[in-house]
Amino acid sequence: MIELAVIGAGPAGLAVGVAARQEGIGCVLFEKGSIVRTIAGYPTYMTFFSTAEKLELGGIPFVVVGDKPTRREALKYYVRVADHFQLDIHQYEEVVEVVRQDSGFRLRTRRHTGEEREQQARRVVVATGYFDTPNLLGVPGEDLPKVTH
Incomplete structure (x- = not known):
């Protein structure tokens, strides 16, 4: 069983993965595309x-040439x-369903090949970023003011 499953391997998901690793918590990140794929889609010469x-x-120091990082520098940095x-990152493996169970959560994933798999996790963090449309889970608390989607 996975101790912590993270859905999304953008900067937020990576931050969760790093924190879990630093605390000795077993963690797997699932990313439906490539690592930090949203940043990869930014204009080539974009500056943050x-x-x-x-x-x-x-x-980990983020050393840049100018005052602010570029898209290319960010891509290299986050991969580094x-x-x-x-980090254990399952690229091109989309989480298509999360079901709460007594022992944690059951995740159904779909690889880029179409193969579907089931994973068990004690805890789940959804870090899908702001460009994806949230899939509300219907769980208590998801509509609280401090929860964002």
Whole structure:
């Protein structure tokens, strides 16, 4: 059984994976595309509004040439972070269903080949980013003011 399943391997999902690794928690990230795929879709020469320091994860320095990081620098940086922490990332494996069970959660995933698999996880974090349409789970608390989708 997976201790912690993270849906999404963008910066937020990677941050959860890094924190889990630092705490010794077994963690698997599921990403329906490639790692930080949203950033890969940004314009080639795009520059972030945030400084590199605000985008850093896990204490790994984000060194950039200019004042603010570019798309290319961000892609290289986040892949380097994932490699450094040896994150277990299942790229091109979409989570299509999450079902609450007594022992945690059952996840149904679909690989890019069409193969479907079932995974068991004690805990789940949904970190799908702001470009995806949220699939509300119908669980208590998802409509609270402090919860965003």
